[in-house]
Amino acid sequence: MSSTGPAVSRRQGMLIVVSAPSGAGKTSLCRAIVAARPGLRHSVSYTTRAARPAEVPGRDYHFVEEAVFRGMIKDGAFLEWAEVYGNLYGTPRASVRQWREQGIDVLLDIDAQGASQIRRQEPDAVSIYILPPSLEILRRRLEDRRADPPDEIAKRLKKARDEVKHYRDYTYVVINDDFQSSVRQLEC
Ligand code: 5GP
Numbered sequence: 001m002s003s004t005g006p007a008v009s010r011r012q013g014m015l016i017v018v019s020a021p022s023g024a025g026k027t028s029l030c031r032a033i034v035a036a037r038p039g040l041r042h043s044v045s046y047t048t049r050a051a052r053p054a055e056v057p058g059r060d061y062h063f064v065e066e067a068v069f070r071g072m073i074k075d076g077a078f079l080e081w082a083e084v085y086g087n088l089y090g091t092p093r094a095s096v097r098q099w100r101e102q103g104i105d106v107l108l109d110i111d112a113q114g115a116s117q118i119r120r121q122e123p124d125a126v127s128i129y130i131l132p133p134s135l136e137i138l139r140r141r142l143e144d145r146r147a148d149p150p151d152e153i154a155k156r157l158k159k160a161r162d163e164v165k166h167y168r169d170y171t172y173v174v175i176n177d178d179f180q181s182s183v184r185q186l187e188c
Pocket residue numbers: 019020021022045046049080081082084089090091109110111113114115
């Protein structure tokens with residue numbers, strides 16, 4: 001019999017993908033759930049989009065020039081990447097892998113194109129789609145948060161109409177009509 005004792009095998013962290021049309025309340029929900037769950041990390045994406053006034057580099061996104069982003073694509077630095085509303089967004093491969101190897105669950109807040117890339121590469125990933133109660137409520141939320149100019153809001157609403165059709169591809173769907181109850185559903 002071996003005297004080295006049983007091999008210690010650590011559970012690989014889960015990959016949880018959350019998508020939603022812009023304005024469905026995804027960012028706030030993701031923040032709330034990461035704050036409530038110490039064993040869960042939010043992966044900070046890279047983007048070529050300009051930072052919004054309230055955004056903090058390194059917390060909300062890593063903001064980079066397009067040339068830097070394209071170089072990272074070439075180097076295979078992204079687990080997935082996509083063009084969304086004319087800007088590039090990507091999930092860094094290294095930090096996600098490192099956390100998962102440490103048994104930490106990782107939450108990706110990415111669009112439907114990215115989610116489908118992840119599903120192909122990582123069949124065990126759990127995916128959650130957050131739906132707003134209605135497109136009218138979505139429009140109001142986008143206008144009320146005053147983060148984007150009217151033409152940008154129109155672009156986001158048009159994409160939302162197309163994107164919500166993808167909800168069937170996800171493992172779970174949460175309708176965000178009440179924040180606290182949505183947080184509880186996500187935690188489950
Ligand atoms: P926003 O510009 O409003 O922060 O994000 C626009 C969209 O890009 C959202 O649907 C968001 O989930 C998505 N997004 C953010 N980071 C990534 C990423 O790394 N990959 C992909 N595919 N989409 C992302």
